[in-house]
Amino acid sequence: MIHIGIVTDSTAYLTPDQRERLPVEIVSLSVNFGDESFKEGEVYSNKEFYEKLRQASFLPTTSQPSVGDFLKVYEKLAGQFKSIISIHISGGISGTVQAARAAAQMLPHLDITVVDSMATAIGLYFIVEAAVQAARQGLARDEVLRIVNHVMDQMTLLFFPDTLEYLRRGGRIGGAAALIGTVLQVKPVLYFNKQKNGIIDVYEKVRTKERAIKRLLGELEKAYKVNPELRAGIVHVGAPEEGKNLCNRVQSLYPGLPLELCEVGPVIGAHVGPGTLGICFYPLIPELQDLVSSKE
Secondary structure, rough: OOOOOEEHHHHHHOOHHHHOOOOOOEEEOOOEEEEEEEEEOOOOOHHHHHHHHHOOOOOEEEOOOOHHHHHHHHHHHHHOOOOOEEOOOOOOOOOOOHHHHHHHHOOOOEEEEEOOOOOOOHHHHHHHHHHHHHHHOOOHHHHHHHHHHHHHHEEEEEOOOOOOOOHHHOOOOOHHHHHHHHHHOOEEEEEHHHHOEEEEEEOOEEEEEEEHHHHHHHHHHHHHHHHEEEEEEEOOOOOOOHHHHHHHHHHHHHOOOOEEEEEOOHHHHHHHHHOOOEEEEEEEOOOHHHHHHHOO
């Protein structure tokens, strides 16, 4: 019996099948696009949104959920679970986790733990998935958090945008700001720097997309040599064919490695821009071995 309720936000980008498989509550961030304001995933498909974004002369902005949004979810789950674990997008790029903590503080009689994932998209999804898997095993809250922390600590999430312009204009560029003057000369590989509260930072500067891809594959190769039992996936922003091609490339190198292909939605996509590609992986532990057989 599951005694722990899991909450996340819309930037985990769970597909309908994943939502059915993972019983979690999702609190949505919002997109403000000109005169429009909408909850992520409620108005445009990803394809429609990126077509609109590519044609726009201005960038949309995004908004974190309100404290009230979290209060509603926490109060709903309080009648079903002994504890709540709420896992969210990196506080280095969003105020979502602060809103979640504010709501939790307003409900001191409830056992709520708010976790800053220091990630988003496929990274956040993998952390949430691990939390659900642990909770299903009937583990206590602290044991579930131990597994969550394993995934967070051991996870590698690297990505490279097609251009830094979206990050620059959206104000989420973090430690990559120093690259703006050389934006035409480099194709930076970026990551969420846990030593700097999860801001987006530069992992390595390379000159071409192919070199960036090889850098991602090189990091995967190093991890695979240490422990071939990995949970791994490819992430893309409005670039399904490129994402699929990178997936095929990884699968040709590691035929037995189960691999997810995940698409980023509007909130994160608006900041990193269409054409972004990335990779995410972490070493499995016994409690999470069953995840490798989960195919969406």
